[in-house]
Amino acid sequence: MAEATCEVTICNKLGLHARPAMAFVDVASKFSSAIQVVKGKETVDGKSIMQMLLLAATQGTQLTLRADGDDAAEALNALTALVRRKFDEE
Amino acid sequence: MxxxxxxxxxxxxxxxxxxYRIPRRTITPDEVPTELKRLDHALAESQDELEKLRTDAVDQLGAETASIFDFHLGVLRDRSLIEQIHRTIADKCYTAEYSVTTVLRGHARAFLQMSNSVLPERARDIYDLEKRLLRHLLGERRETIExxxxxxxxxxxxxxxxxxxxxxxxxxxxxxxxxxxxxxxxxxxxxxxxxxxxxxxxxxxxxxxxxxxxxxxxxxxxxxxxxxxxxxxxxxxxxxxxxxLEHELEELASLPAVTRDGVQITLMGNIEFPHEVASVMEKGGDGIGLYRTEFLYLGSETEPTEAEHLTAYTEAIQAAGGKPIVFRTLDLGADKWSQARRSEPERNPFLGLRSIRFCLQHLPLFRTQLRAILRASVKGDVRVMLPLITSTLELRQAKIIIGDVMEDLEEEHIPFNRDVKIGIMIETPSAALTAATLGKEVDFFSIGTNDLVQYTLAVDRTNERVAPLFTPAHPAVVKLIKDILKAGRRQGIGVSLCGEMAGDPEYTILLLGLGLRTFSMTPPRIPQIKRVIRAVSLEKAAKISRRVMTFDSDRQILNYLREETRRIAPKAL
Incomplete structure (x- = not known):
């Protein structure tokens, strides 16, 4: 078991709206690790589309990604890459 | 009411x-597993449905548009969300419906409150998904009523x-x-x-x-x-x-429907299903004055076949034991239209493509029913009645088709009664005003007061806000009925009345006085109407109806009729 944490900044223009959030959840769900996303005091399940949307993360929002499980490191690599690629949107 | x-x-x-709003309803703890199972079932069904919708949308609308279903599917896969619904069922003992509604609406509300410009739109998707899930949950329950x-x-x-x-x-x-x-x-x-x-x-x-x-x-x-x-x-x-009281009325069943001055009145039943013929006979009915055939169409998802029609009709004819049965051809009206069959919503369905108009535009469907009625005509006293006729042209068109179907049957050597009586419903002001002309081309009339009142007074009887304006006691309606009866007498053809009015004891004396001799009503009303008939003479009834013709408001007419009925047949009201 491993735990990993990293920081990302939402850099696409529209922020974490439905489609990027779906993409995030899809990638997160490929891994067996539990994924948590933290924004300020809020912590949500990174595999839940509803909770990810309720974060209402706009462009420039700082998020902490936390993974807990056997593939924690791989999960975080894949997720940070997705965020940096602006969810392949722009 | x-x-x-x-x-x-x-x-x-x-x-x-x-x-409609789902009531907050609790369940007992031992019902929790059943509710959880119902929820999972609805989730799975919704998912299948959405996947199919997305596949179709990709083909027809392109991947871009189809992606809206991805979000719906994404929400259905949201484990946290589903766990939240599960907990609402298990911890708070709410029904699956109520749990789905509270959890999803809670999220939708949160989306709506966000200042972000794109997220409030997602609330619509959540409501949509809620409806889908509820449909599966309730759909399942709807079946259980059987x-x-x-x-x-x-x-x-x-x-x-x-x-x-x-x-x-x-x-x-x-x-x-x-x-x-x-x-x-x-x-x-x-x-x-x-x-x-x-x-x-x-x-x-x-x-x-x-x-x-x-x-x-x-x-x-x-x-x-x-x-x-x-x-x-x-x-x-x-x-x-x-x-x-019912028992007392049952005793009336075996007594004849004869006025005090010895005139025999024919009382018949209106039915929807063949098995109701028996209850008409039990109540002392003289036959079926209106067999509504719509339920053959409404009860199932597919159009009934000729054989299905024939089976139902034969059952009714056998139960009637030689007494007449009037088969009204398909009268699917705006208020009876099944959702699945409605192709295009009409702005004014009561004035739209309904009843005989629909049949004349859908000949294969019409011919199937006519074939079955004609084939049934050799099994008993069968009569054909065409609804919503508004002109001679329409009547002639329908009669040509009946003639056509007869020819087909002849060629196929299928027996039918060539002299089968053909009549029409008089249920529009146009038919009522031209009854003298229409009467030359038919064997009988049946006055359909429900539609006649609706079209004459321009009142939608199903609209609760104007429903009180709907009354057969309106002087205009009374006058039309009087004229129809007169036209029938002159032409020497039978006239019956099969609307709600026939089964309402308040109007029995008036109708007798106007000259009506055949009443057709919902079976349970037969004894009550018979009670009024047996208590009054035609002479008295004629006097009362003449008095009614002098009144100028429905209030006045109804009050007077109530008063007279109470005096003549105190137990009838």
């Missing part, structure tokens, strides 16, 4: 529709004709709806089935929880939820008294 007499005491059964194990009182916002048709075969003892009027289709069916019914009780479907004890008092138009012991006892006594 009570629309079908009688009293029923049974446990409530709330029939919900997707548009498999009830105990007697129930059904409570609903409104009942569609096909739902009402289901009630006929189940253990429904009474029903109440939020909307509807005296002549709405559901009210008619309730009376036909002798089930007490109350309509127009705002919010009744929301206020009652399934399982509550419900009293439906169709006589007073009252619904009582969870009555105390005293009320319950009072109603039990009431039920016993009512049964005694």
């Amino acid at each position: 009570g629309v079908s007499p009688g009293v029923a005491i049974a446990s409530g059964f709330v029939l919900e529709t997707e548009e 498999h009830l194990t105990e007697d129930v009182c059904v409570l609903a916002h409104d009942l569609t004709p096909s739902q009402t048709a289901l009630l006929a075969r189940s253990r429904v003892r009474g029903f109440a709806t939020d909307v509807g009027g005296r002549t709405s289709h559901t009210a008619i069916v309730a009376r036909a089935l002798s089930i007490p019914a109350v309509v127009g009780v705002s919010d009744i479907s929301r206020d009652v929880a399934s399982g509550d004890t419900v009293i439906i008092d169709g006589n007073r138009g009252v619904v009582i939820i969870n009555p105390d012991d005293l009320t319950r006892e009072e109603y039990n006594r009431h039920i016993r008294e009512y049964q005694e």
Whole structure:
């Protein structure tokens, strides 16, 4: 078991709206690790589309990604890459 | 408003529709596993449905548009969300429906409150998904009404004709709806089935929880939820008294429908299902004055085949034992249209493509039914009646098709009665005003007062806000009926009346006085009408009807008729 944490900044223009959030959840769900996303005091399940949307993360929002499980490191690599690629949107 | 007499005491059964609020209802802890299973089932069904929708959308609309379903599917895969619904069921003991509604609406509200410009739109998707899930949850429940194990009182916002048709075969003892009027289709069916019914009780479907004890008092138009012991006892006594009255009326069944001055009046029954013929005969009816064939179309998802028509008709004819049966051809009207069949919504369905107009534009469907009626015509006293005729042209067109079908049968050596009597419903002002002309080309008339009143007074009988304006006592309606009867007499053809008015004892004396000799009504009303007929002479009735013709308002007419009826046949009202 491993735990990993990293920081990302939402850099696409529209922020974490439905489609990027779906993409995030899809990638997160490929891994067996539990994924948590933290924004300020809020912590949500990174595999839940509803909770990810309720974060209402706009462009420039700082998020902490936390993974807990056997593939924690791989999960975080894949997720940070997705965020940096602006969810392949722009 | 009570629309079908009688009293029923049974446990409530709330029939919900997707548009209406789901009541907050709790379940017992041992029901939790069942509710969880129902939820999972609805989730799986919704997922299958959405995947199919997305596949179709990709083909037809392109991947971009189809991606809207991805979000719906994404939400269905959201484990946290589903766990939240599970917990609402298991911890708070709410029904699956209510749990789905609270959890999803909570999220939708949160989306709506966000200042972000794109997220509030997602709320619409959540509502959409909620509806889909509820449809699967309720759809499942809707079917169970056919498999009830105990007697129930059904409570609903409104009942569609096909739902009402289901009630006929189940253990429904009474029903109440939020909307509807005296002549709405559901009210008619309730009376036909002798089930007490109350309509127009705002919010009744929301206020009652399934399982509550419900009293439906169709006589007073009252619904009582969870009555105390005293009320319950009072109603039990009431039920016993009512049964005694019924018993008294049953004795009337064997007595002839003869006026005091010895004139025989024909009393017939209106029916929807072949098995109702028996109840008409039990009540002392002289035949079936109106066999509504729509239920063959509404009861199933597919159009009935000729063989299906013939089976139903044969059953009815055999039960009638040689007495006449008037088969009205398909009269699917705006208020009876099943959702699935409606191709294009009409702005004004009552003035739209309905009834004979629909048949004349859908000849294969019309011919199938005509073939079956004609084939049945050798099995008993069968008559054909065409609804909603408004002109001679329409009548001639329909008769040409009947002639055509006869020729086909002849060529195929299938026996039928070539002299089968063909009549029409007089239910539009145009037909009433030209009855003298129409009468030359038909064997009989039947006055359909429900539509005649609606079209003459321009009142939608199912719209509760104007329903009080709907009355056969309006001087214009009375005058039209008088003229139709006169036209029939001059032409020497039979005229019957098969609207609600025929079964309302308040109008019996007036109709006799105007010259009506054949009444056709919902079977339970036959004894009551017979009681009035046996108490009055035609001479007296004629005098009363002449007096009625001098009045200028429906109020005046109705009050006068009530007063006279009370004097002549005190027990009838």
